[in-house]
Each structure stands twice: as structure tokens, then as C-alpha cells.
Amino acid sequence: MPAYHSSYNDEPNVQQIAGVALLPMQSRTRGPAPLPIDPSRPDIVEEAIDLFRANSLFRNFEIQGAADRVCITHTDIQTLIYLILFISDCLTRIAAAPTTWSKNEALKQLTSYAVDNFALPGDASFPLSSLYGVPSSRAESDTLRQYLVQARQETVTRLLDKIYVDHAPSRWWLAFTKRKLYVPSTDISMGKSLS
Template sequence: MPAYNSTFISDEAADSRVIGNLILLPIHTKFRGPAYPPNQEYDIIEETLDLFRANSFFKNFEIKSSSDRLLIYGILFISDCLNKLTKTTNYKEAVRILNNLSLESFSLPGDIGFPLNSLYQGPANKSESDLLRSYLQQFRQELADRLLTRIYKDDENIPSKHWLAFTKKKFMNKNL
């Protein structure tokens, strides 16, 4: 059984911006950045959260579109977020931890420290690099925020064991 790919293939033909081979899809967000709101309620962040648990079992992933690359990045970021949380972390502490994680310095595709350079092309110039960095930072902030909403849906003092069970899983044997 193959891994689940992104359903945002049709959005690639629309007015979306592509940097390297990573598409900047619209997202619903309350954080500042270059992303604009989509025409529909379901966005790439919801899709990433929905497909995370199913895809985290796969060691291989066939990339069919540039939106799959954004999905891969999101899944790997969720794995990093879950690894930072523990069973005793309450909601307020988790917000602080994941805000720090989403805002900390990170490498872009094409940089020396980026773990998936074989799958991603780097930005062509400095302005594209700045745009990609601000988009990915906004993407990370919104993804961390929505992840916290799902993890602490039942109780603000105890994270969901159904999410924390995936801390030992490594999607594609990689991490950011």
C-alpha cells in the first residue's frame, strides 16, 4: 500500500508560487507572513495533520507533485514537535515549547544543513530565499498551533496518548 499523497495537485496550476520545487500553497492562518487565505476551508495544514499518523508508518514516499514536498516538510515538522513534548507537558508549557521550535532558526532547501536536499531544489536567489523562509516560518507556526489544538482537545493538562505514540516513528527515516 502506497503512502497518501497531497490532494492539492489542482492548486498547482492555479496562481500559486513555486520556489525551487516547493509550492507555496494558501493557508488559513492568524500569523503574519506571505501566505494568503485559500478559497476553501480545507488547506494544506489540515491535510498534513490528517495524513500524519497514516503516513508516519512509511519509509518511502513517491512524490507526485510539488505539494507533496510541502506535505513531507509538514509531516517531518510534526514529528519534531511531538519529540519535544512529553506525557507530563501541560498545554501552556507545550505552547511555549512549540512556539520556540517554530520560530527558531532552520535551514532551507539548498542549504548545507537541510536533511532532504536530494528531494528539494533550493531557491534561485536571495529574494526567493527570504520569501521561502518567511512562508515556512508562517507554515510552521500555524502547524504547531493547530497540532496543539488536536493534542490537547480532551484535557489541557494531559496530551493525547494517540498523538504522543508517534514520537518514536520516523517518516522516511528522516527528521528536520
């Protein structure tokens, strides 16, 4: 059985910067993400959170389309994979905390992590740099950073709403920090971290 993929694979006219698709997002934070045409349709952040657990159970993730895939010359990687790796990083930070974080403490820590200076595709320190392009200008680089910050902040907010039950993080969600994902067409283990 194949892994689950994004419903945005067939979306026409999606802007891409350095191989990252700027997909529609219903966001409470400001940023360059376009608004969805159909607000009842789950956006890319909701898809990433919903598909995280299911895709974590698969050993392989085969790339199938534009929302999954970000084409850079001969190699493919998925926008969905970036958010899945970010979710994994967030869960790892919650699990590794010396004391159990309350939802408010987790929101504070993870929001700070979401906006902290992080490597962009094209930077030497970006963990999947061989799979992404380089922004063609400073303006594209700034737009990409703003989009990823917006997506990361929105992911943190929605993720915490799902995993905090009875004022404590769900152990069932935290168990997924040990799962690794592998993209066969890239020969790169998704056991990497974005941090």
C-alpha cells in the same frame, strides 16, 4: 494500499521557491501564504496534521503530484513531507520533555522552535538538501523563510489543539514519534529530523 496524498496535487499555478510549493493557508499569523479560494476546504496544514497518523503507518510514500511533489531537476520530494517531519519533530520534543508540558508550556516551547533559526532548502545543513533547489535570490530566500515560519507556527497551534486532551498530551499521538516514513523514489529515509 498506497499512502494518502494532498488534495492540492492538481492545483494550478502554484508558486514554488527552491522546490517548496507556497500553498494556500488559513493562518492566524502573518506571512506570504496565499489565502485559500474556498475557506471550507482544508488547507495544507490541516491536511498534514490529518494525514500524519495515517501516513506514519505506511512504510513507503510514493510521490504523486504538485502538492505532494516539489520538482528539483530529477528528484522529487513533497511539501507535505516537510510538514509531516515538522510534526514529528514537535511530537518528539513533547515526548522528550523532562516533565509533562501543559498545553501553554508546549505552545511556548514549540512556537519558539517554529521561529528559531532553521536551515532552508539549499543550505548545507538542511537534512534533505540534495532534493531541493537553491533560492535564486535573497528576496526568494526571505520569502521562503517567512512562508515556512508561517506554516510552522500555524502547524504548532493546530497540532496542540488536537493532541492535548484533558490538559495532557495524548499518548496515542506521542506513540507516532517512533514511526518512520520512507520515500522510495528518493531513496532517503524520512526518519530524519528537520532540527
